[in-house]
Amino acid sequence: MSTDTNAETGDESTSNCGASNETNRTTAESSSSTCGASSTDDSSSNCGASSSASSDDSHEQEVGSTVEDFDADPGQLTAVGLGPGHAEGMTERAKTALLEADHIVGYTTYIELIPDEITEAADEIYDTPMCGEVSRTEESIDRTLAGNDVAIVGSGDPNVYALAGLALEILESKGATASMVEFDVVPGVPAAQSCAARLGAPLVNDTVSVSLSDHLVPMPEIESRLHSVASENFTITIYNPWSRKRRENFRKCCEILLTHRDPDTPVGIVHGAGREDEQVMITELGELEDLGESEIIDMTTTILVGTEDTYVWDDRMVTPRGYETKYDY
């Protein structure tokens, strides 16, 4: 997710619920889907905007088809976590699940992270631009109900700000029972862990994640969560920290953190962990807001804010686990 500029791009592409096409790839930008795409396309939603209108839009999503519309024996639907974004960061289980899938569905950027030998082996690839998550997930479900084995992919882990839950919710809204489709989740390394690995050992004690995306959760609720988390001595992982439309969220987040933590609290910033444009920086909380306008902080960045006990040793963040209180070393 490098920018939010393509959030509002076009229509769904033509889908045929499983027949291969010449290139095996269908990008949902060119025409209309016939395979269960939502009747209200979320690509028109204001994904990433800080107004509450975007969340209102998302409530208007309608399921286009129900289980009654499919005659086939359903296939298997697998939510696959790709990890940080390089082939070596994918688990063997993720690679196997993708190789076994007839169709692979995902956000265009994530599809491009998958090794070619895997995408070339699939009968069909279906990708959508950013913010097509509802129509994309429904497409994957309809393809499964039509009898195909489908993998829906995302970065990191499918249970961390990702589509595993949405898949089950949409299945339920289509009138399916949980057991009607064989649904499986293949975990991947979440960004918090990939980024922590680049910074040393910042997360080894109690830790909490907060997303600054107000696409689905209104900003006052995010602010309240930040206050509550920052008032305890947890490390804080901040996902979705910045976009052009979320500058104010980032500024507000820095302000809230500084009401609970000292300005010299260590902060680790990792942009594009495991990707070609990876950048890593260790700084202090008092410097964080100004870095919001630098290229290291965008929608592919994760920020780790230390506890009161976190320190920096030789360019490594260290959060003591408490061993030093029990052992001599």
Ligand SMILES: C[S@@+](CC[C@H](N)C(=O)[O-])C[C@H]1O[C@@H](n2cnc3c(N)ncnc32)[C@H](O)[C@@H]1O
């Ligand atoms: C919608 S969330 C998806 C999280 C993902 N499911 C996970 O487990 O990491 C997207 C956010 O994850 C973080 N992220 C994803 N990939 C990253 C990477 N390679 N390096 C740093 N942060 C990343 C960023 O904060 C980004 O805004």
